[in-house]
Amino acid sequence: MxxxxxxxxxxxxxxxxxxxxxxxxxxxxxxxxFQRSLIYYPQPRAAGSADTLLTLPIDDAQVLVSVRSHDGPKALIYFGGNAEDVSLSLPGFAEAFPDHALYFMHYRGYGGSSGSPSEEAIARDAMTLFDKVYADHPHIIVVGRSLGSGVAVRLASSRPATRLLLVTPYNSLEELAARQFRWFPVRWLLQDKFESWRYASHIAVPTRLIAAEHDEVIPNSSTQRLYSHFAKGVASMQIIKGAGHNSISDSPEYFKALGNGL
Incomplete structure (x- = not known):
């Protein structure tokens, strides 16, 4: 039939x-x-020399740190964005924080560091760096920008930082990815989730969240959700008017916001 x-x-x-x-x-x-190629965009190191580089004592990779040495108890550790050459950010911080030793970590695969970046590897490297710096400088400001804000808040939840500064921070990378890839089960696919909100409630040191008014990458609602997870009185938030995600550091208010209250 x-x-x-x-x-x-x-x-x-x-x-x-x-x-x-x-x-x-x-x-x-x-x-x-290929998810990590969508998260991390390694950049070469444009500034610095062998005299201004520190190599972390890590067995499975050579992780480099751009350094501005300074004697005394104060230091600042900086974690950059996913496409940032942190060596270029060091001069501005050197001027804004003249009495601090500066340590700007190049993630694995960035700036001459070997290996491949991942959330867990970066977290381990960050703790190694903090412990090394803490041996000489007991008062450490931890700064994280964009992707690095997730590194910074996690580090400050487990190490005795003096102060935490988060620039264009997010509630979680998973939340941002789910917004961008709406039709995919991001929750089950994503390996590096950078759930900053999980660590925020464990922070006890003074914290400032610095957001860009016109951030085209991280919605203000994500930053606000992260802010809500800090204990009352621990964190404050400042929005830099007229700034975008990548242009925030060009604002004359940027370093004022970072140094406010120090």
Whole structure:
């Protein structure tokens, strides 16, 4: 008995569903495999020399830190954005924090550091750096910008920082990824979630969140949600008017906001 039009349409529909499902699963697999290339954009180091570099004592990688040495108890550790050469940010901080030794970490794969970046590897490297700096400088300000804000808040939740400064911070990277990839199960695919909100409630030192008024990357609502997770009285928030995500450091209010209250 020849197939009817209805049965042919049914088979076509099933085949179409199978093809679409296979394509969707392939996209999910690609997103899972290549996700870190969508998060991290390693940059070469443009400034500095061997005299201004510190190599961390780590077994599985050579992690470099751009340094401005200074005697005394005060130091500042800086963690940059996902596409930032932190060596370029050091001169501005050197002028704004003249009485602090400065340590700007180049994530694995960035600025001459070996290895590949991941949330857990960066977190371990950050703790190693803090412990090394703390041996000579007991008063440490921890600063994190954009991606680095997640590194900084996690570090400050487990190490005795004196102060925490978060520039264009987010509630979690998972939240941002889910916003960008709405049709994918980001919760199950994402390996590096940078859940800053999990660590915020453990912070007891004075903290300032510095947001850009026109941040086109991290919504103000994400920063506000992170702010709500800090204990009452611990954190304050400042919005720099007219600034965007990448231009915030160009504002004359930027270093004023970072140094306010020191």
């Amino acid at each position: 020849p197939p009817t039009n209805v049965s042919r349409m049914s088979r076509t529909l099933v085949l179409l569903v199978v093809i679409l499902a296979a394509a969707y699963l392939s996209l999910c697999a690609a997103l899972y495999v």
